[in-house]
Amino acid sequence: MLEARALRKTFARTVALDGVSLRIDAGEIVAITGPSGSGKSTLLHCLAGIIRPEAGEVRLDGDRIDTLGETERTDLRRRSFGVVFQFGQLVPELTAAENVALPLLFDRHGRQESLRSARSLLDRLGVADCADQRPAELSGGQTQRIAVARALVTGPRVLFADEPTGALDSLAGERVMDALVRAARADGTTVMIVTHDNRVAAFADREIALRDGTVTAGVTA
Numbered sequence: 001m002l003e004a005r006a007l008r009k010t011f012a013r014t015v016a017l018d019g020v021s022l023r024i025d026a027g028e029i030v031a032i033t034g035p036s037g038s039g040k041s042t043l044l045h046c047l048a049g050i051i052r053p054e055a056g057e058v059r060l061d062g063d064r065i066d067t068l069g070e071t072e073r074t075d076l077r078r079r080s081f082g083v084v085f086q087f088g089q090l091v092p093e094l095t096a097a098e099n100v101a102l103p104l105l106f107d108r109h110g111r112q113e114s115l116r117s118a119r120s121l122l123d124r125l126g127v128a129d130c131a132d133q134r135p136a137e138l139s140g141g142q143t144q145r146i147a148v149a150r151a152l153v154t155g156p157r158v159l160f161a162d163e164p165t166g167a168l169d170s171l172a173g174e175r176v177m178d179a180l181v182r183a184a185r186a187d188g189t190t191v192m193i194v195t196h197d198n199r200v201a202a203f204a205d206r207e208i209a210l211r212d213g214t215v216t217a218g219v220t221a
Contacts, residue, residue: 001026001190002047002158007056009042016042017053018213026157029184029191031204039213040194041162047192048081048160049073078107082151082189084161088143090135090150096122096142097131100149107154121149125179141172148179158190159183165200177203 002024009017016039024030032040045051047058049065050073058066065076077083090099100118105111122128125145130138138146144164151159161180165173181203184191193204201207209217 001061002192003057003059004043004047005057005059007043007046007053007058009039009046009051009053015213017046017056019056020210020213020215021056022208022215024158024190024192026190027184027188028206029181029193029204031201031207032192032194032210033196033198033201033207034210034216035196038210040196040210042213043210044160044162044192044194048083048158049076050083078103078154080157082154082156082159084144084147084151084159084164086163086166088135088147090143090146092135095132095134096127096138096146099135099146100153103150103154117153118149121153122146124182125149126175139172140168141175144168144172144176145179148176148183152183152187152189155187156189158192161191161193163194163196165195165197170199173197173200 004020004022007017007020020043032043034040046053052066057064068076097115097118100121101114104114104117119131122131125148127142127145130142130146135143164176168176177200180191183189193200195201208215
């Protein structure tokens with residue numbers, strides 16, 4: 001389904017990815033692990049079409065996406081991908097429900113329809129009581145579950161989560177991971193999680209370890 005072939009990416013003189021190849025099948029939960037600076041986030045951003053590799057290929061269902069222009073890659077992310085960033089990155093002026101509905105509104109869905117979909121997802125993720133609160137009123141765990149809801153609201157084929165529990169305590173982190181796993185099992189969404197935490201990796205079907213920009217191991221749970 002999603003495949004990387006010999007990806008290479010550098011920043012200044014630092015090699016972030018050095019020939020990374022992998023394949024992720026539909027419906028899998030895959031953890032990308034490794035120490036800080038190993039290339040985990042860069043790999044996720046290349047696979048999600050956020051940045052372009054300097055060499056190699058990224059393919060979705062056999063079609064290259066790394067050669068698409070910026071507008072085409074943005075459209076692809078809107079149609080097929082959902083992204084959860086480390087600190088949620090909610091819009092502070094909007095309520096939780098409005099934040100979740102935002103991708104639908106960008107696609108010109110009706111406001112009331114979009115908010116209904118948002119509230120339904122918030123209820124499913126256990127944060128329905130936060131729907132009318134703004135980010136400053138939320139805990140870290142609530143913020144991340146709302147970010148997961150926003151990433152899921154368009155029904156993405158692939159959900160990318162970059163250190164989704166990195167700033168959370170263990171209980172809040174488990175709640176976020178439960179939400180991601182439920183999304184994969186209930187909807188068949190492919191989930192790719194970047195993490196340095198072995199407890200988070202244990203939720204995955206498979207683990208791919210990076211070090212110094214290269215794949216060092218692949219483990220099936």
